[in-house]
Amino acid sequence: MLKKTAPIQQRLRRIKKTFKSAFFLYENNDVQSSVTIATLAIAQLSKVFEELKSTDSAALSRYLDDKRPVLSGLKKTFDELREKAERDEDTIDEVDYENALDRLGSLVDNATSEVPRILRSPAELKKLRVKWMSAAAAGAMVVGFFLIHAIYRHFTLKGHGLIGEYYSDMEFKNLATTRLDPTIDFDWGLDAPMKTLPEDRFSIRWTGSIEIKNPGNYEFYTLSDDGVKVYLEDIKLIDNWSAHPATLDKGNAFLNPGRYRLKIEYFDQAADAVIKLYWKREKSLYREIIPADVLFPPAPPKH
């Protein structure tokens, strides 16, 4: 069993974190994991409510009586969503799901601020802390397991794109913005890619990995204006580091199934700005933009 257990406020803060993970997963289009984690937040909150029954605070009883129906309504909604997600996540209506997440978010927020406010008495809190021990330890293990599972799914089973670092100079010095780009498929014309960058003289570095499912010869292409370099692991596949109009460059590699580190460096010096990353798989007739579901951001730091 875990040695340390958390007092009630800390437990509530963790539930808030769990909820935020659910929201993050939703924002990154991993609805299935999002539903799982949101359901977990509900289970955790139910456990906290259950534990709190033992206090003899009348104000707290009123609060719990008031919120319990909201919680069980949400539980029902998310159980249904989870059934749908298990069948096929495309059947989940985005607006419905966002509403459900919203409602859960307000309940978690409310509990995080209200419960500690009601339980101001140090004696009550001390009593709760003792009572909470075993359930909290078990809960922490469950949260840990599900979060690791979701993060694993999020970063390994389903791609979402590469991390793009956008610099407001041509030498990767002044980092302006970092974001997740599902695909590298940009034609900014004469405009700046974003408000934090100038229209000319900027550079971008994308990092992450690409998943290869079938062995074979893979052709990689870039269409760029201006300079571009593409690295797979430490092999330079494409190198056209010069100012030029939109140009197609190509590199190829025989790849076995697995995950390969991928890095694209790009700069624009003046006028038009274009950068696109394609591949052509063996037996495929056309080159296509490398899709998001085989591109993965760099793995999260290990603890």
Ligand SMILES: [Ca+2]
């Ligand atoms: Ca240019």
